[in-house]
Amino acid sequence: MKPKTLLISIAVFLLLVMGGYFLTHPSYDKSIRAKYYYEIGDYKEAYNLAKEAFSLDVYNRMASTIMAQSQTSLKYVAYIEMGKKYMKEIDAIAAKESISDADKAKIRLICEIMMSGYVKLAPSVITDDKLIKQTAKYHDSFEKLFEKVDR
Numbered sequence: 001m002k003p004k005t006l007l008i009s010i011a012v013f014l015l016l017v018m019g020g021y022f023l024t025h026p027s028y029d030k031s032i033r034a035k036y037y038y039e040i041g042d043y044k045e046a047y048n049l050a051k052e053a054f055s056l057d058v059y060n061r062m063a064s065t066i067m068a069q070s071q072t073s074l075k076y077v078a079y080i081e082m083g084k085k086y087m088k089e090i091d092a093i094a095a096k097e098s099i100s101d102a103d104k105a106k107i108r109l110i111c112e113i114m115m116s117g118y119v120k121l122a123p124s125v126i127t128d129d130k131l132i133k134q135t136a137k138y139h140d141s142f143e144k145l146f147e148k149v150d151r
Helices: 003-024 026-039 043-056 061-094 101-119 129-149
Strands: none
Touching (some): 026 043, 026 061, 043 061, 101 129
16 A cells, blocks of 8 residues: 555544544534524523533533633623613603603613623624624614713
8 A cells, every 4th residue: 555545544534533523522512503503693502502512521612612702692682682671761761741850860870881881892703793783783872862961
């Protein structure tokens, strides 16, 4: 057998062994499922699966990465949910005939909370663009509202 053919055979064999290990090891199976859930936007499930995978194998970098990315995305989702909740409160205040000083102070405080919360968010390269844009939209809305109320 030629040395070149032997070397290629050994390389193919090693790739098959590594691929088999990757596909059959429970930690990597959970990592692949976590990646799927991350891609479809179910960040909580992705985080839970990645955490389980990481606990099975602390050297599983895929699990570690997905866990960190899911955690970041969950922060964005929480910010958006909080923004929706606060916007409903502000809409209820704005629907009144006159806005009292206490209501203006409440709106100012809500805006400050949301603006400071936005600063704490740190996107990564793979954070979903829709999440980033949606949080930026809420941040801009609260900034504009703050300027109007702070006069």
